[in-house]
Amino acid sequence: MSMHTVVLYGCAAAVVGPGTRLVMDQVESRRSGPGRLLADLWRRPVPRAAAVLVGVMAAMAVVQTVVPGVMPHLERDPHGPWWRVVTALLVQTSGWSQLALNLAALAVVAPAAERRLGSVWMPVVLVLSGVVAHGVSTAGWSVHGGGDSVGICGLVGALAASCALTGRQRPLRLVSLLVPAAGVVLCLAENNHGAGVMTGAVLGAALALGPEGRRGRTVVA
Numbered sequence: 001m002s003m004h005t006v007v008l009y010g011c012a013a014a015v016v017g018p019g020t021r022l023v024m025d026q027v028e029s030r031r032s033g034p035g036r037l038l039a040d041l042w043r044r045p046v047p048r049a050a051a052v053l054v055g056v057m058a059a060m061a062v063v064q065t066v067v068p069g070v071m072p073h074l075e076r077d078p079h080g081p082w083w084r085v086v087t088a089l090l091v092q093t094s095g096w097s098q099l100a101l102n103l104a105a106l107a108v109v110a111p112a113a114e115r116r117l118g119s120v121w122m123p124v125v126l127v128l129s130g131v132v133a134h135g136v137s138t139a140g141w142s143v144h145g146g147g148d149s150v151g152i153c154g155l156v157g158a159l160a161a162s163c164a165l166t167g168r169q170r171p172l173r174l175v176s177l178l179v180p181a182a183g184v185v186l187c188l189a190e191n192n193h194g195a196g197v198m199t200g201a202v203l204g205a206a207l208a209l210g211p212e213g214r215r216g217r218t219v220v221a
Helices: 003-024 034-041 048-066 068-074 084-090 096-117 121-141 149-166 170-176 178-188 192-209
Strands: none
Touching (some): 003 096, 003 149, 003 170, 003 192, 034 096, 048 068, 048 096, 048 121, 096 149, 121 149, 121 192, 149 178, 149 192, 178 192
């Protein structure tokens, strides 16, 4: 295993580990099990923006499975139109494993992020993080491909920054700092997930330091 691979795995752990704790911080109970976690995340009031995003990505999963020829027309392409950096979020070009993992991650992270950031800002953070990540990839990091994991990483980055600045639990605030740190390392490795994490962290910090963030916004808008 090369050092580059070791670094990437380490950064993934530094995002997923704290990210899991940040998601758990948005549930009302501490019941165990994935089913109970999902039930808590999707409790009333239902995070509607998250539901729309999951529905859209599930529909696109069906589309790209039934009509795989659609992917080359939507993935990022340095010679294609500018809007490819947006549509690249809609297709998972690495096959079923990427599709299943990203859809599952979105179903968990999106409602948690919506409860922290609000119904308007959550999808904005996801889209902007994804666009920046696909943009830098198109510019030279990895010119072809697609997926919404970079946007999901942006949501984790936003949760981490918000918690680090306004969180009530000091241990969790400190652990949250691992996420942007991993984002910096990933950017240095020219991995587009780092761009997603850092874009989300910047936006999350801006929201946390704004008037609504200082009042402790933690519910669905």
